[in-house]
Amino acid sequence: MTKFLLYFFSIILLLALNIVFPTIRSSTPNFLFLFVVVNAFRKNNQDFLWLAFFSGLMLDIYSNVFFGTYTLSFMIIAVIISYTTKIFFSADPSIVYFGSVAAVSNLLLIGLVFIMNTVGVHIQSNLGRIPALYLGQKIWIDLFLNLIFVGPIYYLSSVIERIIEDNAKRSARTF
Amino acid sequence: MRFFSRTFTVFSFLLALTLLLIFLHVRGLAKPVESTAAQVPRPFVYVFSGIGNSIKSFFGYFSSVSKVNNQNAELAAQVRTLQQDNIILQQYKLENEKLKKELGYKDLSKYQLIPGTVIGMDPTGYSQAVVLNIGSNDGVRVGAAVLSEGVLVGKIITVESFTSKVLLVTDPQSNIDAQISLTGDNAIVRGSYGSGMVIDLVSQSVQLNKGDEVVTAGLNADLPKGILIGSVGELQSQKNGLFQKATVVPSTDLKNLNFVSVIK
Numbered sequence: 038m039t040k041f042l043l044y045f046f047s048i049i050l051l052l053a054l055n056i057v058f059p060t061i062r063s064s065t066p067n068f069l070f071l072f073v074v075v076n077a078f079r080k081n082n083q084d085f086l087w088l089a090f091f092s093g094l095m096l097d098i099y100s101n102v103f104f105g106t107y108t109l110s111f112m113i114i115a116v117i118i119s120y121t122t123k124i125f126f127s128a129d130p131s132i133v134y135f136g137s138v139a140a141v142s143n144l145l146l147i148g149l150v151f152i153m154n155t156v157g158v159h160i161q162s163n164l165g166r167i168p169a170l171y172l173g174q175k176i177w178i179d180l181f182l183n184l185i186f187v188g189p190i191y192y193l194s195s196v197i198e199r200i201i202e203d204n205a206k207r208s209a210r211t212f
Numbered sequence: 213m214r215f216f217s218r219t220f221t222v223f224s225f226l227l228a229l230t231l232l233l234i235f236l237h238v239r240g241l242a243k244p245v246e247s248t249a250a251q252v253p254r255p256f257v258y259v260f261s262g263i264g265n266s267i268k269s270f271f272g273y274f275s276s277v278s279k280v281n282n283q284n285a286e287l288a289a290q291v292r293t294l295q296q297d298n299i300i301l302q303q304y305k306l307e308n309e310k311l312k313k314e315l316g317y318k319d320l321s322k323y324q325l326i327p328g329t330v331i332g333m334d335p336t337g338y339s340q341a342v343v344l345n346i347g348s349n350d351g352v353r354v355g356a357a358v359l360s361e362g363v364l365v366g367k368i369i370t371v372e373s374f375t376s377k378v379l380l381v382t383d384p385q386s387n388i389d390a391q392i393s394l395t396g397d398n399a400i401v402r403g404s405y406g407s408g409m410v411i412d413l414v415s416q417s418v419q420l421n422k423g424d425e426v427v428t429a430g431l432n433a434d435l436p437k438g439i440l441i442g443s444v445g446e447l448q449s450q451k452n453g454l455f456q457k458a459t460v461v462p463s464t465d466l467k468n469l470n471f472v473s474v475i476k
Contacts, residue, residue: 101339
């Protein structure tokens, strides 16, 4: 229950922060995306796919892109990160590696958003096509902002993980 | 191995669920679920919005001092011009009132307005949309025009009980039937990526000048005639084109919207 509440409030708080965060040339850090990346990166996190699903769903509801774009993108990215981390990295990864994962994931997200929006334009005729040129300008500011905020989100995720672990230990001791 | 089989099962389940939700959304059947989910972050959005506005106004004060000096000089010059214009307009007003009485016109300029505050932007930056703190409980309905200081800023696209979403005129999905105020020629104002607008489908026979005011044409029942949208900027059309096209400069700062009014 504690785990559910912690994840629930984290998603809601990060979404609210995303909505009111001032935009810089149409760019803004995607806190929910960073939260998904960080959780998929943690080896002992079993709930990363659920987090990706609900984070993406909330962004889909609040944003104006083709519905499902963020849900599917977040889930695909979460699986890729989790898979590569578990297969290729046994030791504790460095901050450089983690930053690279976040950066590559960000580029992948923009690619997926572009593809799904193009598909969405064919399904929903009232949807606006995102021009590649606009996306090209937006990518780098998005990436820069996300890399700045990945640290605080990683810290938030660590705090949540610690609380969940402490809670689990306490429950085990009670039994 | 167990991890991958578990991940695959969860992924498959969630993928199926997402595809189902997309199907329901496209068919318009997921509205109650979306509406309920959209209500959940509302209190947090209010809190963050309040904190964000306080910080913005605190820093905004320092950065605006030099701007204010320049604006002051410009405004003084404008006041002199406007005083002269005002005299002419007063004469037009008297003449207009007489004409209206004679023709039995109803005064169209009196809209019933619902005041609202902008509490958030589109969180992804892929569309120009804002969230207002007023919803269906306040009388807001889909398609209603949204004004800021009398200038059209957008249309309501979704309405919840306590909030609503506005598609700004600068969004590429926005199409507004417009008119060149001076000549009365019809055209279409479209949004374009990068917070801009273009006026399109202007006949080649029309003399389009920089600074011409663009207003709503009133062809749509939700958008009354004569609401200011912006002024003509740079001409983009070619001489051999069928229609003329030009950028439109918004008459209000759409990036810093705070208080707006929705036409009932």
